[in-house]
Amino acid sequence: AQKITQTQPGMFVQEKEAVTLDCTYDTSDPSYGLFWYKQPSSGEMIFLIYQGSYDQQNATEGRYSLNFQKARKSANLVISASQLGDSAMYFCAMREGRGSGGSNYKLTFGKGTLLTVNP
Amino acid sequence: NAGVMQNPRHLVRRRGQEARLRCSPMKGHSHVYWYRQLPEEGLKFMVYLQKENIIDESGMPKERFSAEFPKEGPSILRIQQVVRGDSAAYFCASSPWGRDSHEQYFGPGTRLTVT
Numbered sequence: 001a002q003k004i005t006q007t008q009p010g011m012f013v014q015e016k017e018a019v020t021l022d023c024t025y026d027t028s029d030p031s032y033g034l035f036w037y038k039q040p041s042s043g044e045m046i047f048l049i050y051q052g053s054y055d056q057q058n059a060t061e062g063r064y065s066l067n068f069q070k071a072r073k074s075a076n077l078v079i080s081a082s083q084l085g086d087s088a089m090y091f092c093a094m095r096e097g098r099g100s101g102g103s104n105y106k107l108t109f110g111k112g113t114l115l116t117v118n119p
Numbered sequence: 120n121a122g123v124m125q126n127p128r129h130l131v132r133r134r135g136q137e138a139r140l141r142c143s144p145m146k147g148h149s150h151v152y153w154y155r156q157l158p159e160e161g162l163k164f165m166v167y168l169q170k171e172n173i174i175d176e177s178g179m180p181k182e183r184f185s186a187e188f189p190k191e192g193p194s195i196l197r198i199q200q201v202v203r204g205d206s207a208a209y210f211c212a213s214s215p216w217g218r219d220s221h222e223q224y225f226g227p228g229t230r231l232t233v234t
Binding site: 004035037045046047091093105106107108110112 | 167
């Protein structure tokens with residue numbers, strides 16, 4: 001089974017509108033973390049936002065917020081007031097528990113959503 | 120504070136040659152992760168290293184691939200006898216030790232093309 005599922009291969013949004021990118025995850029570990037990364041056409045991976053499984057409140061970072069619904073195992077990214085520069089691939093990722101060595105935080109990524117912001 | 124450095128940014132190799140990819144983590148970071156991104160795909164974990172130790176290599180192909188993170192110097196991902204299927208972007212990420220070690224900072228990646 002896929003650990004991270006992003007069901008939207010592509011999304012379009014008008015400039016200045018809000019957009020939600022979906023992410024569902026699968027884990028039996030009670031301790032995990034969820035990440036969103038942005039990959040523009042230049043190729044680098046840019047960290048956007050992090051949510052820990054024990055965090056009580058949804059994470060927010062500027063125009064980015066994470067709609068964390070633990071019971072549904074979803075961690076959707078909300079981008080408010082979209083800008084042309086938001087056009088990029090967006091990846092949801094998860095790290096689970098602790099591996100050997102006490103702190104193995106390897107990430108499992110989804111396949112990504114290509115967001116296009118229209119002027 | 121310089122970010123994660125990777126070099127070269129682009130590497131072209133003929134089939135059968137060796138590829139060496141280098142990663143210098145952020146200052147103060149002692150954990151290094153390598154990921155591979157095939158075209159149209161998300162990143163896939165390859166290996167996790169701490170200084171002089173391979174902690175988890177469960178994502179590494181069994182043959183031709185090796186990684187090291189020596190006491191001094193950058194982490195190296197080595198691919199011997201490259202084949203066309205090795206063409207991909209290879210990303211290195213580093214994180215600190217301790218409480219905030221879930222944060223991973225990615226380098227710009229090395230784009231490997233095998234001709």
